[in-house]
Amino acid sequence: MSKPILTLKNVSTVVNQGTSHELTILNQINLEINEGDFITIVGTNGAGKSTLFNVISGLIPVSSGQVLHQGKDITKLSEEAHPEFLSRVFQDPKMGTAPRMTVAENLLLALKRGENRFLKPRNLKSHLQEFHTLAKTMNNGLEDRLNTATGSLSGGQRQALSFLMAVIKRPDVILLDEHTAALDPHTSASLMAATDQHIVEDHLTALMITHQLEDAIKYGNRLLVLKEGKIEADFAGEKKKNLTTEELYEYLERA
Numbered sequence: 001m002s003k004p005i006l007t008l009k010n011v012s013t014v015v016n017q018g019t020s021h022e023l024t025i026l027n028q029i030n031l032e033i034n035e036g037d038f039i040t041i042v043g044t045n046g047a048g049k050s051t052l053f054n055v056i057s058g059l060i061p062v063s064s065g066q067v068l069h070q071g072k073d074i075t076k077l078s079e080e081a082h083p084e085f086l087s088r089v090f091q092d093p094k095m096g097t098a099p100r101m102t103v104a105e106n107l108l109l110a111l112k113r114g115e116n117r118f119l120k121p122r123n124l125k126s127h128l129q130e131f132h133t134l135a136k137t138m139n140n141g142l143e144d145r146l147n148t149a150t151g152s153l154s155g156g157q158r159q160a161l162s163f164l165m166a167v168i169k170r171p172d173v174i175l176l177d178e179h180t181a182a183l184d185p186h187t188s189a190s191l192m193a194a195t196d197q198h199i200v201e202d203h204l205t206a207l208m209i210t211h212q213l214e215d216a217i218k219y220g221n222r223l224l225v226l227k228e229g230k231i232e233a234d235f236a237g238e239k240k241k242n243l244t245t246e247e248l249y250e251y252l253e254r255a
C-alpha cells in the first residue's frame with residue numbers, strides 16, 4: 001500500500017485577520033497525498049487553488065492546522081527549505097528558467113541545485129548526452145537546442161524545460177500550476193502528454209491545477225474540485241474515470 005508523502009490536516013489560511021478585510025482563503029482542508037498520486041485540481045477563479053500550492057510550498061503561512069511531509073511536521077518550515085523535496089512549474093514560461101543561460105546550463109543548474117558547486121564547462125560536457133536523451137522525451141525539438149539561450153526558445157520549449165528542471169532531481173512532490181495554460185492548444189496538448197508520460201513512467205507524485213476540464217479528467221488518478229477554500233468534491237478510481245466534462249462543468253457551476 002502507498003504511504004502518504006504529504007498530509008494537510010485541517011489547514012486554514014486567513015488573511016487580514018482581525019480587520020474588516022478578513023478573508024478565509026483555505027477553510028479546513030484535509031488532504032492525504034500518496035506516493036505516485038497524480039491529482040488534478042479544478043475550481044473557479046478565486047477558489048483557493050494557487051493558495052493551496054502556496055501553502056504547500058511554504059510561501060504563505062497557515063493560520064491553523066498542520067502540513068506534514070513523510071509524517072514530519074513542516075507547517076513552519078521556511079520557503080527556502082522546501083525545494084529539497086518539492087518543485088513547482090508556473091504558467092508563465094519566463095518563470096523558473098534563466099533566460100541568458102543555455103538549455104543545457106539551466107538543466108545543469110537544476111541538477112546541481114542545493115549542491116553549492118561552481119558550474120564548470122567540463123562538468124557540463126559530461127552531462128550533454130544525458131540532457132539530450134532527457135530533452136528528447138518532451139517531443140518538441142528541445143534536444144536540438146541544448147546550446148541555445150533559453151530566452152530565445154518557443155514558449156512550449158521553455159515550459160518543457162521548466163518541467164524537466166522541476167523533475168530532474170525526482171522531488172517527492174511536483175506542483176504544476178496551470179503549466180500549459182499560456183500555450184496554444186496543440187503545444188499545450190503535446191506538453192500535457194509528455195508531462196503525463198514522465199509522471200506515470202517515473203512514478204512521480206504530482207498535483208496539477210488546470211482550467212481545462214478535459215485534461216483534469218483525462219490525466220491523473222484523482223480529481224479535486226475546490227470551492228471557496230474547501231474541497232467540494234474528490235473523485236478517484238472509477239468515479240473519476242466515468243466523469244464527463246459536462247458533469248464536471250455542471251458541478252463547477254453548481255459549486
Ligand SMILES: Nc1ncnc2c1ncn2[C@@H]1O[C@H](COP(=O)(O)OP(=O)(O)OP(=O)(O)O)[C@@H](O)[C@H]1O
Pocket residue numbers: 015023025043044045046047048049050051052
Ligand atoms: N495574500 C493575499 N491577501 C489577500 N487576499 C488574497 C491573498 N492571496 C489570495 N487572496 C485571495 O484569495 C482568493 C483565492 O485566491 P487564489 O489565487 O488561491 O485562487 P485561485 O483558485 O488560484 O484562482 P485563479 O483560478 O483565478 O488563479 C482570491 O479571492 C484572492 O484574491
